[in-house]
Amino acid sequence: MKINTGNLKKDILSPLFLAFEKASFRLLYVGGCVRNSILNAGTTDVDLATDATPQHMHKLAKEMDMRAISTGEAYGTLTFRLERHNFEITTFRKDIRTDGRRAVVQFGTSLKEDAARRDFTINALYSNSQGTLIDPLGIIEDVKKQRVCFIGDAQTRIKEDYLRILRFFRFHAWFGGLKSGIDAEGLAACAKLGSGLSNVSKERIGSEFFKLLAASNPAPSLSAMENSGILKHILPGANARPLSLLVDLEKGLKPDALRRLALVGGDQMQENLRLSKAIIKKIKMLRHLAQSSELPQEHGYLLGAKAGWDSWLVRCALLEKIATEDEHKKIITSASKNLPVEAADFVDLFEGSALGAVLRSAQEIWISSNMQLNKSELITQVLVHNK
Structure with a gap:
């Protein structure tokens, strides 16, 4: 069986394949890039495997005047830098001892042993530079099916x-x-x-x-x-239950892990997943608004068109309701609008925390009016509301 190596940066890697071959070493595509080529699943990182040891690879890199970085040499992995692309090349190996997190490995020349130490059958396929598939464990049907x-x-x-x-x-x-x-x-x-x-x-x-x-x-x-x-x-x-509805509601939107995590929720997310503070902040904003605001225009005004639509979809999935195109239009329109009043409009009547409360009240009244109130109308309603 042949695979299409057109997306596997064959032209860039050609000098490397040739150098390994001249030195009597095998150099093969391995893992995800082979799997994805068979499934037409798009591009992924191009990883390679070889029977050359790290010492042999360093020697080849020096002879080719090429940069080889020791990214995981104890495990047989060097990263070759070609035309601004990084390619990890790992020596055939087998695991001698593991502790559930890391392994002690032994380098070898057996392709079958190298394949047998991998995690899943779909990741244990190889290909040479010409696209000839190599299946040491006879598991091609798992990939096809x-x-x-x-x-x-x-x-x-x-x-x-x-x-x-x-x-x-x-x-x-x-x-x-x-x-x-x-x-x-x-x-x-x-x-x-x-x-x-x-x-x-x-x-x-x-x-x-x-x-x-x-x-x-x-x-x-x-x-x-x-x-x-x-x-x-x-x-x-x-909670995994509402995710299937969110996927349906996304309607062709690019999959977004952040949007989906805001829906799924969970306790102590930053501690349990070690996500950045910036990501956690975005997730909390999406989830908070999804749980607290029933007005689509508020989502757009506070978060912008994209994030506002995200938070609205999360809300709809949580409530098991359909998001409408009219709601989407409200979010897009509201994202570009500005509150027609500011602190200076109330500074003669309120101060300190009371001024902040009045501005929040003004925002709520304006959003509830579908952002239709002009400045004078809004000031009048705010003053009535805050007598």
């Missing part, structure tokens, strides 16, 4: 790195077929070993969860996470 399965015994694979629990659900969200469903053995293993996620750093968990939520439709995977108890392990208080 979009089945996400652990390689070998699922529990053994998970114990090598507990993050694989989340990767199982993430890969199912991105590449799992609706007909094949989620792999029962893998799901059972994840449910049994879920407590092992406490051994994984919160940063890795947050990164993996964000990637999952960015899939086209992560709702089935998130539901499986909830039903198997995994969701509560990583984000207590999160």
Whole structure:
């Protein structure tokens, strides 16, 4: 079987393939880039594998006057820099010992051993520079049928790195077929070993969860996470149920993990997922307005057209209602409007905290009028309201 290497930066990598071949080493595409080429799933990072050791690779880089960065040399990985692109090349290896987070590896020359140590069957395919598929474990049907399965015994694979629990659900969200469903053995293993996620750093968990939520439709995977108890392990208080409705409401919008996380919610999100303060602030703004404001124009005015529509969709999903085009238009229109009064209009009558309260009152009255009141009308109503 041949794959299309057109999206795998073959022209840029050509000198590297040639140099490895001249030195009698194999250099192969591996993992996600091969999988995505078969599934026509778009581009991803191009990773490569070789039977050359890191020492051999350093020597080749020097001979080619090329930069090779030791990004994970203890694990056999060097990053080659070609034409402003980074390419990770990793020596064939097998795991000698693992502790659930990291492994002690032994370099080798066996492609089958290298494939057998990988996490999922869909990530254990290789290709040479000409696009000839190499399938050491005979698992091509899993890719074709979009089945996400652990390689070998699922529990053994998970114990090598507990993050694989989340990767199982993430890969199912991105590449799992609706007909094949989620792999029962893998799901059972994840449910049994879920407590092992406490051994994984919160940063890795947050990164993996964000990637999952960015899939086209992560709702089935998130539901499986909830039903198997995994969701509560990583984000207590999160609710997967309304996500399927939000995905329907998004109507062709680009998948947005932040929007979806605002809907799913959860306790102590910053602590549990180690997200940046800026991201947490955006999520809180979306969720707060979704839960507190029933006026679409308020969403647009306070958050802008895009974020306002996001918060409105989150609200609709939480309330299990349909978002209308009229509501969308109100959000877009309100995003460009300005409150017709300012503090100077009330400074002779109010001061301090009372002035701030009056301005908030003015904003509420103006938004409730569908932003139709002019300055004099608004001042009159504000003064009546704040007698």
